Amino acid sequence: MSAATLCLQHFAEENHALEDYQGGVPRWCKGCGDNAILAAMQRLCRDEGLRPEKTVFVSGIGCSSRLPHYMRTYGFHGIHGRALPIAEGIKLARPDLHVFVNTGDGDCCNIGAAHWIHAIRYNMNMTVLLHDNHIYGLTKKQASPTSPIGTRSNTTPRGSYLDALSPLTVTLGVQNVSFVAQAVDWIPESLFHILTAAYRHRGFSFVRILQRCPEFVGNMFEPWVHDPQRMLMLTHADGIRVSPALQKIYRNQLPHDPADINRAREIASSDDPIPVGILYRNPEVPCYEDLRGAGKLRTADQVRGALDAELDKFTVWPQ
Amino acid sequence: MNAVSPLPARAHAARKGSVAPVAKHLQTLDQHVIEIMSDSGEGAQKCGQSFGSIAARTGNGVWTVEIIPAEIQPPARSVAGASGNRIRIGSHQITNGGDEADIAVAFNEQVLLGRVNAGELKPGCIVLLENMWAEHDDAKIAGQYAETRDRLVAEGYRVYEVPMETECRALVPDPRKGKNMFVLGMLCNIYSLDMNLARDQIAFIFGKKDAKVISSNVALLEAGWQWAESNLDFKYRVPAVKATVPQVVINGNTAVALGVLASGMDICAMYPITPATSASHYLSDVFERAGGIVHQAEDEIAACAFAIGASYTGKVAVTITSGPGYSLKQEGLGLAVMAEIPLVVVNVQRGGPSTGQPTKVEQGDLLTVMFGSHGDAPKVVMAPGTIEDCFYSMITARRLAETFNMVVVVLSDASLATAQQPFPRPQFSTEWLAPPVDQNPVPDGVKPYDWDPVTGLSRRFVPGQPNGMHTLTGLAHDRNSRVAYDPEINEQGMRARSMKLATLQKILTPPPVFGDREGELLVVGWGGTKGAIEEAVARLRGEGHRVSSTHLTFLQPMQPGIGEILRGFRQVITVEGNWADDPNDPLIDESNRRYPALAMLLRSRYLVDVDCWTEVRGRPIKPGTVYAELRGRLAHLETSR
Numbered sequence: 017m018s019a020a021t022l023c024l025q026h027f028a029e030e031n032h033a034l035e036d037y038q039g040g041v042p043r044w045c046k047g048c049g050d051n052a053i054l055a056a057m058q059r060l061c062r063d064e065g066l067r068p069e070k071t072v073f074v075s076g077i078g079c080s081s082r083l084p085h086y087m088r089t090y091g092f093h094g095i096h097g098r099a100l101p102i103a104e105g106i107k108l109a110r111p112d113l114h115v116f117v118n119t120g121d122g123d124c125c126n127i128g129a130a131h132w133i134h135a136i137r138y139n140m141n142m143t144v145l146l147h148d149n150h151i152y153g154l155t156k157k158q159a160s161p162t163s164p165i166g167t168r169s170n171t172t173p174r175g176s177y178l179d180a181l182s183p184l185t186v187t188l189g190v191q192n193v194s195f196v197a198q199a200v201d202w203i204p205e206s207l208f209h210i211l212t213a214a215y216r217h218r219g220f221s222f223v224r225i226l227q228r229c230p231e232f233v234g235n236m237f238e239p240w241v242h243d244p245q246r247m248l249m250l251t252h253a254d255g256i257r258v259s260p261a262l263q264k265i266y267r268n269q270l271p272h273d274p275a276d277i278n279r280a281r282e283i284a285s286s287d288d289p290i291p292v293g294i295l296y297r298n299p300e301v302p303c304y305e306d307l308r309g310a311g312k313l314r315t316a317d318q319v320r321g322a323l324d325a326e327l328d329k330f331t332v333w334p335q
Numbered sequence: 336m337n338a339v340s341p342l343p344a345r346a347h348a349a350r351k352g353s354v355a356p357v358a359k360h361l362q363t364l365d366q367h368v369i370e371i372m373s374d375s376g377e378g379a380q381k382c383g384q385s386f387g388s389i390a391a392r393t394g395n396g397v398w399t400v401e402i403i404p405a406e407i408q409p410p411a412r413s414v415a416g417a418s419g420n421r422i423r424i425g426s427h428q429i430t431n432g433g434d435e436a437d438i439a440v441a442f443n444e445q446v447l448l449g450r451v452n453a454g455e456l457k458p459g460c461i462v463l464l465e466n467m468w469a470e471h472d473d474a475k476i477a478g479q480y481a482e483t484r485d486r487l488v489a490e491g492y493r494v495y496e497v498p499m500e501t502e503c504r505a506l507v508p509d510p511r512k513g514k515n516m517f518v519l520g521m522l523c524n525i526y527s528l529d530m531n532l533a534r535d536q537i538a539f540i541f542g543k544k545d546a547k548v549i550s551s552n553v554a555l556l557e558a559g560w561q562w563a564e565s566n567l568d569f570k571y572r573v574p575a576v577k578a579t580v581p582q583v584v585i586n587g588n589t590a591v592a593l594g595v596l597a598s599g600m601d602i603c604a605m606y607p608i609t610p611a612t613s614a615s616h617y618l619s620d621v622f623e624r625a626g627g628i629v630h631q632a633e634d635e636i637a638a639c640a641f642a643i644g645a646s647y648t649g650k651v652a653v654t655i656t657s658g659p660g661y662s663l664k665q666e667g668l669g670l671a672v673m674a675e676i677p678l679v680v681v682n683v684q685r686g687g688p689s690t691g692q693p694t695k696v697e698q699g700d701l702l703t704v705m706f707g708s709h710g711d712a713p714k715v716v717m718a719p720g721t722i723e724d725c726f727y728s729m730i731t732a733r734r735l736a737e738t739f740n741m742v743v744v745v746l747s748d749a750s751l752a753t754a755q756q757p758f759p760r761p762q763f764s765t766e767w768l769a770p771p772v773d774q775n776p777v778p779d780g781v782k783p784y785d786w787d788p789v790t791g792l793s794r795r796f797v798p799g800q801p802n803g804m805h806t807l808t809g810l811a812h813d814r815n816s817r818v819a820y821d822p823e824i825n826e827q828g829m830r831a832r833s834m835k836l837a838t839l840q841k842i843l844t845p846p847p848v849f850g851d852r853e854g855e856l857l858v859v860g861w862g863g864t865k866g867a868i869e870e871a872v873a874r875l876r877g878e879g880h881r882v883s884s885t886h887l888t889f890l891q892p893m894q895p896g897i898g899e900i901l902r903g904f905r906q907v908i909t910v911e912g913n914w915a916d917d918p919n920d921p922l923i924d925e926s927n928r929r930y931p932a933l934a935m936l937l938r939s940r941y942l943v944d945v946d947c948w949t950e951v952r953g954r955p956i957k958p959g960t961v962y963a964e965l966r967g968r969l970a971h972l973e974t975s976r
Binding site for chain 1: 581
């Protein structure tokens, strides 16, 4: 085989089309924000040249968690709330794999909340997409922890009683936090750029994606969708690029240095206007898999040597 | 069995050197049980384990059991605070902790009382009691001491008051840190053990410290030996048969951890829980040197999910827990069953339900691990019966998990976890390890769940393999791993997962029968009761009774040939450490009697009228208790012919 052929073959192997990442036909409802997230993910995989066999999408349970089925990569559709520890096990055993996690506001912030807090602290290199539509969808409209107070649902017919939990402020409050961003499904271009920045960050990249659920809370984000001035675009040389076209629509912009965690916490506290962009990034936080020396191969001789060394401590030799 | 001849107790033994050596009564013993107890932190455990190691080195059969208080620092001098060791030594192999103790050594009278009240001491046994409390400044303490001493003497115990504190103070500034080696010296004298072995043992346990520490402990050891030589009027010899092969002396949890290492598994995800944690402690230490990772997760559920994630990527991982943790893991285990991800789970059982008795012995989780997790979730369940089994079970479990893409649960228990018994040193074999993780492209046309029509087995795809991309799911799925609600496909999946157990059962061999294959009475056991059952059966067979036993190491699937074994006997009973209703209770009859786990399983599978005897007293079942129960049943059977 000539060098040119090899080169072409290599090119074909390393370069993928969008179709190479498309799995089953999505079964989400019409107008569901999950579709936008899926499209952004497939584009990201292509543009970043991720090998499908080296990529794993891990999810829990809920509408969000169907996403792996629609990718043509490896996928692990787990159980409710446990996507993060499953993803951590995958990453610790195989640091060579690209790991993405798709989780919802119920999956991550309710049943899996303990894992969420600790996943931030472990800071393993993975990209976590919080599909936050403020409602339980798959179980048919119950209030979620991020439902705004007063949300009418099947379990809160007169409106929910508690203030919504803020996934951004919680995440920014945990030790070892290294990447926090917010995106919205109705600005696909910025969603894609934010996800790309998240993927490129080495560490636990947490992206909260505000996502519409037309079936159960159709009007939840309408005021923001229809009033670009109620969106706050975070801009900075170290942040994400806001294209000239977008800048014309979303004129409400705020320069924000992603290295500034205190300012990030202030910005995160606002839900109107909705901040969009990278709130915080710290590439210096060590990753748990690096601290633990993950991915080292252990040979049979090493096992034999280690076992013999241990047994020596407990052996009674014949006199 | 080994009654000590009644010699007058030397009520207030004199100090070393102040009297001439006493006349010794030397007795040769077949076996003996020694208990050493102190407040937490006084070193009785180290003393007991060292004594066990010296005896093992001598060639004696040994079984040591930890006596553990439930609290880390129980109040000093408290009845519930006994911390220490029970050591059973014998002239032959010892397979369990034995019956009531023959000698008790206590650093104060209150911890001793705890053991007396629990019925752990043989009536009239020898008590070697620290006497520093007799003249304690606090009159209340002195009074408690005198009262207990007098009570024990009145009840017939042979109480020897030992001036441990005074003797040790002559050698070290803080006798609290030295009494244990003084006692070790005493015991070496009493059991005629070679002091050179004892000195070696001290050099071994204090090996990391400086020479001064070793020499001062050797001085304490020798002082203890000399004191016993000068002041005690008895001495024993337990004949030993020198081992011809190297033996290792470890407890069940250490054996589990070493088994994990030997099996090639290199990720263990766990959450701290008694009595399982010491396995992970030891494994953490080993893995830091040998490579491998013990991940202490944020909770039991995460530990299970983490292990599942790690296993999914190629190499089988293990999670180690105890009952309450196992309950929490069950949803995750169902996922591993459904998605056919291999996984090894160790459940070191403790008393249940709920928090139950964390440090105590029970066999209460068998049905939970077999049938637990909702829906039909077939898993392999194994139960080691000896310390050696704990080691090899892990190697077998890893291999079975990987071969069958199944969850394999290894059911140990609190009695195996902390008991030590010598067994032949394992010789590593590369066959214990899995082949390297396959990263070759998946051939065209092969599906992620290509269930074999006979065995139910399918090839596992591992991330990184080109052409194998699919999403596995805990939802019902077809051969392509696509979510499927089709009734046919659902049944196909259920059948395939079930067939894997049948396939495994076909390659298992029948359990061995201890004794003849026919007779009046068969005892069936599982797990950590093996030694006690076999000792009782051996004793009864020695007396001419037609009794045998069999011990099951596979509970799911059950080994072939069990039905034939059961049918060779007039009566079959299980002996188990879990709850069973007493048929003599006024409300209990055959329509509501709750049988223990194994009896229920045997009755349902083999349609044999299996009876049972169980105990949930939080301690290992004693061979003498089993003996008495079986003898009663045999008497009834033998007269009802």
